[in-house]
Amino acid sequence: MLGWFDENLVSILNGFAIGALLFVLAVGLSIVFGMMDVLNLAHGAFFLVGSYLAVNFVAGDSWGGFLAALGVAALVGLLAGGALSGMTEPLARRPVLDQALLTLGISLVVAEVLSIVYGNDVRSVSPPPGLDTSVDVAGSAYPAYRLMLIGVGLVLALAVWLVVERTSVGALVRASVADREMVSAMGIDNRKVKVAVLGIGSMLATVAGVLAAPVYGARPGLDETILLLALVVVVIGGLGSIRGALIGALVIGQVESLGRALLPDVASFILFGTLALVLIVRPRGLFAGKVAHS
Amino acid sequence: MLHHLSGRRLLGGLGVGVLTLAVAACGGGSLGEDEESGGGGGEGGGTVRIGLVIPQAGVYTPLGEDMQQGWDLWLEQNGGEMGGFTVETVTADEGEGPDTGVPAIQRLLTEGDVDAMVGIVNSATALGVAEQVTEAQVPLIVANAGAEAITQAAASPYVWRSSFTNAQIAGAMGEYLAGEGIGPVYVMAPDYAAGQEVVAGFTEAYTAGGGTIAGQALTPFGTTQDFQPFLSGVQSSGAAATFVFYAGGEAVSFVQQYAEFGLKDTTPLYGSGFLTEGSVLDAQGPAAVGVRTTLHYSTEIDNETNTEFVEAYQAAYDELPTTYAVQAYDAANVLARALEESGETTGEALSEALGGLGEIDDSPRGPWSFTDQTPEQAVYLREVVDQDGTLVNSVVEELGVFPQP
Numbered sequence: 001m002l003g004w005f006d007e008n009l010v011s012i013l014n015g016f017a018i019g020a021l022l023f024v025l026a027v028g029l030s031i032v033f034g035m036m037d038v039l040n041l042a043h044g045a046f047f048l049v050g051s052y053l054a055v056n057f058v059a060g061d062s063w064g065g066f067l068a069a070l071g072v073a074a075l076v077g078l079l080a081g082g083a084l085s086g087m088t089e090p091l092a093r094r095p096v097l098d099q100a101l102l103t104l105g106i107s108l109v110v111a112e113v114l115s116i117v118y119g120n121d122v123r124s125v126s127p128p129p130g131l132d133t134s135v136d137v138a139g140s141a142y143p144a145y146r147l148m149l150i151g152v153g154l155v156l157a158l159a160v161w162l163v164v165e166r167t168s169v170g171a172l173v174r175a176s177v178a179d180r181e182m183v184s185a186m187g188i189d190n191r192k193v194k195v196a197v198l199g200i201g202s203m204l205a206t207v208a209g210v211l212a213a214p215v216y217g218a219r220p221g222l223d224e225t226i227l228l229l230a231l232v233v234v235v236i237g238g239l240g241s242i243r244g245a246l247i248g249a250l251v252i253g254q255v256e257s258l259g260r261a262l263l264p265d266v267a268s269f270i271l272f273g274t275l276a277l278v279l280i281v282r283p284r285g286l287f288a289g290k291v292a293h294s
Numbered sequence: 295m296l297h298h299l300s301g302r303r304l305l306g307g308l309g310v311g312v313l314t315l316a317v318a319a320c321g322g323g324s325l326g327e328d329e330e331s332g333g334g335g336g337e338g339g340g341t342v343r344i345g346l347v348i349p350q351a352g353v354y355t356p357l358g359e360d361m362q363q364g365w366d367l368w369l370e371q372n373g374g375e376m377g378g379f380t381v382e383t384v385t386a387d388e389g390e391g392p393d394t395g396v397p398a399i400q401r402l403l404t405e406g407d408v409d410a411m412v413g414i415v416n417s418a419t420a421l422g423v424a425e426q427v428t429e430a431q432v433p434l435i436v437a438n439a440g441a442e443a444i445t446q447a448a449a450s451p452y453v454w455r456s457s458f459t460n461a462q463i464a465g466a467m468g469e470y471l472a473g474e475g476i477g478p479v480y481v482m483a484p485d486y487a488a489g490q491e492v493v494a495g496f497t498e499a500y501t502a503g504g505g506t507i508a509g510q511a512l513t514p515f516g517t518t519q520d521f522q523p524f525l526s527g528v529q530s531s532g533a534a535a536t537f538v539f540y541a542g543g544e545a546v547s548f549v550q551q552y553a554e555f556g557l558k559d560t561t562p563l564y565g566s567g568f569l570t571e572g573s574v575l576d577a578q579g580p581a582a583v584g585v586r587t588t589l590h591y592s593t594e595i596d597n598e599t600n601t602e603f604v605e606a607y608q609a610a611y612d613e614l615p616t617t618y619a620v621q622a623y624d625a626a627n628v629l630a631r632a633l634e635e636s637g638e639t640t641g642e643a644l645s646e647a648l649g650g651l652g653e654i655d656d657s658p659r660g661p662w663s664f665t666d667q668t669p670e671q672a673v674y675l676r677e678v679v680d681q682d683g684t685l686v687n688s689v690v691e692e693l694g695v696f697p698q699p
Contacts, residue, residue, distance in 0.1 A: 010522070010555075011526055014520070014522045014523075119356075122543045122546045122573065122577045123577055124546055124578070124579065134554055134555070134556055140555070215520070216520075216547070217577065219353075219542075220353065221353050222519075222543070225516075225519065256520065257520070258523070260523035260524070261524070261526050264524060267513065267518075267523070
């Protein structure tokens with residue numbers, strides 16, 4: 001048992017790193033859909049915007065560039081989310097599918113604009129100084145940057161959970177999900193809450209894009225691959241649940257890492273195999289949102 | 295309030311609709327024409343209409359750009375004429391796969407009124423159109439797709455190839471590594487037709503030469519961003535070297551992660567040349583230095599034609615040429631020779647002329663010839679070196695002339 005653990009330690013560790021990244025990516029999607037009923041299919045495109053911003057600021061050359069990329073990406077994410085909120089408002093009373101189609105269209109436009117601006121070549125970003133080396137983990141080399149990702153993911157998970165569960169802002173968000181009319185009747189503009197939630201959700205996507213750039217690089221088509229992963233995480237974890245997004249991300253991180261290492265022959269199916277299994281056993285995800293939709 | 299809202303809705307909806315339509319039009323793959331289409335389809339005017347089928351959208355777009363540049367450069371150097379005929383190029387978007395590529399070629403055949411076609415990156419697309427091309431009797435020179443079947447199981451007298459075959463390139467490496475006696479090799483490739491052909495081609499040549507395979511992994515194609523799970527397989531297999539085939543984004547991720555996870559220093563990396571070809575090499579950066587690959591072209595091949603070609607290409611496009619550019623350049627060359635030979639533009643005459651061309655002695659890749667309609671050519675062992683800040687594939691040695699296995 002100990003031998004097995006030793007042998008697969010790097011894969012397990014890597015599963016946590018990928019899981020942390022997936023959490024940052026998926027939690028925004030989960031909050032926005034779970035709380036505001038907007039299925040944001042432009043989430044992957046926003047992620048790619050972040051990755052290309054990292055390319056722009058040549059994030060690997062200095063910490064200044066990396067942090068600047070993070071800051072600009074956060075700002076761009078906030079603004080994009082706000083704009084998205086305005087665009088989906090007229091569709092608020094229409095079925096979710098209509099909004100999904102709108103965001104799908106937006107994601108196509110964004111991806112095409114990125115391809116025009118940055119070209120179609122694959123771009124890579126090196127980790128910031130100090131993290132661009134590999135450290136020794138149980139006799140195998142492991143990239144230092146991925147270790148940092150685990151820390152970032154945990155800190156962010158804690159922060160998001162604290163905000164939603166323990167602050168008055170979070171209470172307001174939860175209240176507007178449970179009963180929007182009642183919140184409006186108390187004099188709070190529901191649309192402002194929606195703008196804020198979409199802004200923060202989209203910000204998490206662009207920030208995840210910057211964080212992922214040293215691992216995944218930036219290239220056309222990455223947005224779709226990433227969106228699919230985020231959707232799988234959200235479905236497995238349960239919509240609208242922070243805890244669910246965290247568990248879902250960690251499960252998928254291990255499936256993609258340890259699972260593929262142990263069962264390389266079924267690597268292509270293992271992700272969707274897990275998804276199917278969860279859907280059969282727990283159709284609403286492992287941790288469906290605490291607040292039910294009316 | 296309501297009026298206000300509906301006004302905004304209308305405006306927003308319209309805006310998005312228009313944008314989406316604009317994008318759809320860009321990616322829709324309509325036939326684009328370089329020169330004015332005057333003259334109709336008459337043969338007497340001494341024009342030849344050639345369809346250039348290259349990816350203009352999707353993951354293969356960089357390859358399409360290189361092919362377009364190689365094609366354009368040849369035409370420019372030859373006054374836009376092939377064997378006395380004025381060339382009219384009709385460009386069509388191949389897209390990523392046969393779902394877009396096959397209709398693009400259908401349109402060229404039915405509406406484009408073309409005499410010949412050049413291009414095609416994707417093997418499935420090349421195989422998917424073989425029948426129609428044969429029926430229409432319009433010669434097609436495949437300028438990239440490397441599937442064996444294109445010129446073997448699914449061969450047609452009208453389908454030619456100016457590029458390579460997957461097993462030709464991989465087999466050369468297998469033979470070389472077996473001769474070097476480097477020990478057990480771990481083999482990796484994406485899990486689709488080309489990857490499987492490369493793995494089979496390498497394994498066959500390597501084991502035939504007395505080598506052993508330490509293990510193999512076929513990674514999910516297009517969805518593998520992280521190679522760590524498979525790299526730990528390499529580590530635990532005790533392999534002395536790794537041989538892989540990856541291209542595009544996967545090539546960048548793989549080479550970088552191979553270095554990040556410390557394998558580069560312990561287990562030398564070998565590959566099919568596409569691993570370090572073109573724009574992916576710049577993105578890989580220092581991680582690629584020292585990687586050895588086999589391919590039928592390198593900018594560093596030491597012959598006069600190649601030196602002139604590289605200079606002209608750099609002057610025109612301010613970047614180094616790639617094998618994709620050379621394949622399109624050579625396709626133009628053989629087509630011109632065939633037109634010169636036959637003096638007419640019918641498919642039958644062109645195909646016959648292509649078959650009788652013999653050795654092509656003025657290609658940047660060195661001399662090559664059609665054997666069973668696909669190149670029999672020299673394959674080079676290349677190593678990535680840093681040349682004053684630019685990464686290039688230097689030629690270590692010529693491994694000899696290889697036909698399609």
